Amino acid sequence: MNRDWSELSPILWESVRETLYIVGVTVGSGGLLGLVLGVLLYATRRGNLLENVVVFSILNVAVNVVRPIPFIIFITAVGPVTLAVVGTTIGNDAVIFAMSIMATFVTARIVEQNLVATDPGVIEAARAMGASRLRILVTVLVPEALAPLILGYTFLLIGIVDMSALAGYVGGGGLGNFAIVYGYQRFNWEVTLVTVLVIIGMVQLAQLLGNWLARKALHR
Amino acid sequence: MAPVISFQDVSKVFGSGAGAVRAVDGVTLDIEAGEIFGVIGYSGAGKSTLVRLVNALETVTSGRLLVDGQDVTALGEGRLRRVRAGIGMVFQQFNLLNSRTVAGNVAYPLKVAGWPRERRAARVAELLDYVGIADKAKAYPRQLSGGQKQRVGIARALATSPRILLADEATSALDPDTTQDVLALLRRVNRELGVTVVVITHEMDVIRSIAHRVAVMEAGKVVEHGPVYDVFAAPRERATRRFVATTLKDRPTPEALDRLRHRHPGRIVTVAIRENGAGSGVDVTAALRAHGVDGTIVFGGITELDERPFGSLTLELTGSDAAISALIADLRGRTDVDDLGTAAVAGVRA
Ligand SMILES: Nc1ncnc2c1ncn2[C@@H]1O[C@H](COP(=O)(O)OP(=O)(O)OP(=O)(O)O)[C@@H](O)[C@H]1O
Ligand SMILES: [Mg+2]
Numbered sequence: 001m002n003r004d005w006s007e008l009s010p011i012l013w014e015s016v017r018e019t020l021y022i023v024g025v026t027v028g029s030g031g032l033l034g035l036v037l038g039v040l041l042y043a044t045r046r047g048n049l050l051e052n053v054v055v056f057s058i059l060n061v062a063v064n065v066v067r068p069i070p071f072i073i074f075i076t077a078v079g080p081v082t083l084a085v086v087g088t089t090i091g092n093d094a095v096i097f098a099m100s101i102m103a104t105f106v107t108a109r110i111v112e113q114n115l116v117a118t119d120p121g122v123i124e125a126a127r128a129m130g131a132s133r134l135r136i137l138v139t140v141l142v143p144e145a146l147a148p149l150i151l152g153y154t155f156l157l158i159g160i161v162d163m164s165a166l167a168g169y170v171g172g173g174g175l176g177n178f179a180i181v182y183g184y185q186r187f188n189w190e191v192t193l194v195t196v197l198v199i200i201g202m203v204q205l206a207q208l209l210g211n212w213l214a215r216k217a218l219h220r
Numbered sequence: 221m222a223p224v225i226s227f228q229d230v231s232k233v234f235g236s237g238a239g240a241v242r243a244v245d246g247v248t249l250d251i252e253a254g255e256i257f258g259v260i261g262y263s264g265a266g267k268s269t270l271v272r273l274v275n276a277l278e279t280v281t282s283g284r285l286l287v288d289g290q291d292v293t294a295l296g297e298g299r300l301r302r303v304r305a306g307i308g309m310v311f312q313q314f315n316l317l318n319s320r321t322v323a324g325n326v327a328y329p330l331k332v333a334g335w336p337r338e339r340r341a342a343r344v345a346e347l348l349d350y351v352g353i354a355d356k357a358k359a360y361p362r363q364l365s366g367g368q369k370q371r372v373g374i375a376r377a378l379a380t381s382p383r384i385l386l387a388d389e390a391t392s393a394l395d396p397d398t399t400q401d402v403l404a405l406l407r408r409v410n411r412e413l414g415v416t417v418v419v420i421t422h423e424m425d426v427i428r429s430i431a432h433r434v435a436v437m438e439a440g441k442v443v444e445h446g447p448v449y450d451v452f453a454a455p456r457e458r459a460t461r462r463f464v465a466t467t468l469k470d471r472p473t474p475e476a477l478d479r480l481r482h483r484h485p486g487r488i489v490t491v492a493i494r495e496n497g498a499g500s501g502v503d504v505t506a507a508l509r510a511h512g513v514d515g516t517i518v519f520g521g522i523t524e525l526d527e528r529p530f531g532s533l534t535l536e537l538t539g540s541d542a543a544i545s546a547l548i549a550d551l552r553g554r555t556d557v558d559d560l561g562t563a564a565v566a567g568v569r570a
Contacts, residue, residue, distance in 0.1 A: 119313075121313050121315040124311075125315035126317075126328070127277060128275055128309040129329040130301040130302065130305030130306075131301075131328075131332045139331075144317060219318065219319070219360035219362055220362050
């Protein structure tokens with residue numbers, strides 16, 4: 001066993017690094033695109049700043065269609081697109097591409113739901129000062145909803161760590177791959193357990209950080 | 221001088237068909253530069269909608285609305301933004317940006333107006349000093365009391381030196397003492413900076429303490445308007461009378477009147493005390509003496525409105541019927557007299 005771990009731990013750390021990379025890029029790209037999409041989804045709803053029935057309906061349907069697809073199926077379904085854009089359907093980059101798309105739609109809904117709770121009075125005040133709609137979206141709406149958005153993104157991050165484990169099944173690296181190759185396929189339960197503990201540790205850390213940041217953002 | 225805000229048969233309808241609501245109904249009203257104009261009315265009367273038309277937060281359905289001589293009903297979004305930037309607005313719920321500090325809130329309209337950073341900082345400091353919360357510059361709105369929040373709201377509304385300040389129930393969320401402080405600040409803004417202030421409220425006391433002129437709104441219409449003293453010292457409309465009654469409990473309720481009759485068998489009259497045309501009050505004592513009638517004050521209250529006497533006294537009159545009738549006729553020549561009669565002929569109101 002001891003000999004095992006002296007061999008395995010460098011691979012484990014490499015897997016952690018890879019997972020962080022996959023998750024980081026996905027949260028970065030999907031999070032950003034999702035933020036834009038989510039703000040649009042909120043703003044184009046009836047009675048809001050950029051009210052637009054057509055845009056809202058298209059976005060709303062797109063989010064509703066994509067979001068419930070199980071990721072393992074989605075990753076295969078977008079295969080042709082992945083191939084066209086990334087050039088391959090296996091490996092980390094292909095996985096990141098598919099994950100980012102899914103993350104975009106998930107984020108869009110999370111963002112929209114958190115923006116709905118924004119006090120309309122604050123938006124009204126900004127309008128009364130002569131601010132343009134775009135300025136209000138960027139400098140009032142998003143900052144005012146920052147605390148719940150941070151919690152929403154923390155939730156997203158954890159969901160993406162979960163998604164990233166599936167990368168192992170399609171030729172990607174990371175902790176999922178590590179658990180499959182060294183744990184599951186070698187019937188090494190201990191490796192699986194250690195992987196689980198590492199993931200729990202990462203998720204806990206993310207949650208703590210998210211909670212702390214959200215509390216800071218409330219300015220109480 | 222041309223009015224700074226001029227409503228010309230302005231209506232605002234929300235919705236259409238059977239569900240349409242006429243929130244503002246054919247209002248014609250001029251608000252003069254430099255005055256504090258009050259709009260009072262019960263909930264749903266259309267007060268908020270009326271002022272929100274001024275800075276085009278709502279669009280006019282019909283009629284003309286001139287702000288600074290400019291017909292805002294004819295302007296596009298870009299021009300409207302410039303009109304809005306020239307009008308400050310203060311809200312009941314303060315509507316401060318919780319994500320920004322006090323200084324950040326006051327700086328926001330300056331950013332919108334494109335002021336460079338250094339000038340912004342100087343202006344913010346000056347404004348916070350003016351409203352008396354310079355020490356709170358770095359605090360966040362959630363760390364402030366209601367009164368402090370409204371001061372920030374006022375500083376923010378004044379940032380770009382607007383000529384007009386709209387205050388929609390600016391003191392309704394505050395306690396009485398804080399209300400007086402905030403009203404005093406608004407009065408200072410009006411007097412020292414020459415800003416035209418439009419105050420919306422459902423509280424008579426707010427109008428009493430700061431407005432020069434007032435409009436009473438009911439169901440979307442302005443039912444009465446004019447100088448505050450004229451409107452409230454001699455109210456013509458039911459809604460106006462109700463507001464007067466809320467601030468001055470100077471007239472006996474029917475129950476109180478029953479008790480008075482029990483204690484005082486003589487003729488009971490209520491005499492309105494107000495400045496008459498000649499500028500002096502009604503000298504009740506002199507009138508009693510002249511007619512040889514005795515009077516006992518049994519109920520009443522007199523206060524000041526716009527620095528002039530305002531209220532009523534209820535008296536029990538004793539003397540000959542002829543003398544009392546002559547006295548009442550004499551007083552009626554100068555003010556309103558409610559003849560509440562005696563216990564025997566109760567309810568004989570003139
Ligand atoms: N955006 C809107 N859509 C539909 N109806 C509205 C809208 N805004 C106001 N109304 C209606 O217009 C009428 C007047 O409302 P407004 O808010 O102007 O009254 P208010 O005098 O300010 O009342 P309050 O003292 O409660 O603030 C009400 O019947 C209200 O329901
Ligand atoms: Mg209102």
